[in-house]
Amino acid sequence: MPRKRRIVIILLICVSADCILENKRKTLYMTAHTGGSVLLPCYCTDLHTIPPRFTWKKYNTDTWEDISSESGQYRDRVQLVNGHSPRNLSLLLSHLTEEDGGLYMCKVKGGGYLDITLTLEGCTLKNSGRTLDITAYTGGSVLLPCYCTDLHNKPKRFTWKKYNSTRHKWEEISSESDQYRNRVQLVNGHSPGNLSLLISHLTEEDEGVHRCDVNESGYTDIRLIVKGNPPQSLPFVPFALVTVIFLHIIVAVVYHTKRNKDPARGHYSTADGGGVVSLE
Known part of the structure; x- marks a missing residue:
């Protein structure tokens, strides 16, 4: 009788091990x-x-x-x-x-x-506790600077205020208030630590002390002086136009100088009937 062959199949079962953390217990x-x-x-x-x-x-x-x-x-x-x-x-x-x-x-x-x-x-305020002086003109715009020393840091909360000298108190600046409606804007670009404030269409009422107040790191005061319209400068004249005019003057001077010194030119006079006729 033929000998039977016994075939044994071995199944390999792969079981994933438990997750062992990197830097375990560190x-x-x-x-x-x-x-x-x-x-x-x-x-x-x-x-x-x-x-x-x-x-x-x-x-x-x-x-x-x-x-x-x-x-x-x-x-x-x-x-x-x-x-x-x-x-x-x-x-x-x-x-x-x-x-x-x-x-x-x-x-x-x-x-x-x-x-x-x-x-x-957090935000460590640059110029904390100091007062800066800035001058601007009515009708124009002004940027009131306020920065964290590290521009990547952003304070949890900060406010801009203006001191009301009549009421003797600080009043918060808001684009919704009547005085600043649609005239104020935070200008931080891509830096969360830039807390600067832009005020446009300036009026004389904007003059005074403004405060950038960061709760955890102090404040910076800015004394804003608003003057009338800036002095008018002379009208701008293009350099090319000035050059052309200057060259025309030089040519005219040289021409007239040469004309007066030309030996071929003279004055000839004759008397006829009591009159005088001059020929060049």
């Missing part, structure tokens, strides 16, 4: 700017690992609190940024405030945790 230190964004990094060491469960927490007053885009502090400001890699558990925080500073934890079930200490740098 503390990372990061710095960000108020008003900006920051990416808190958290990764599994294995590129193909999908963590069964992970959470982001922040330490507040002796307790760890889960971070959620639905919570009051982080509403619509947090986002998981994993791209096409399931091992990327990083968290993006946007529109940062000083309250966002502190200790964060990325924790994976069975894979350990990672701590991140985030420090927020």
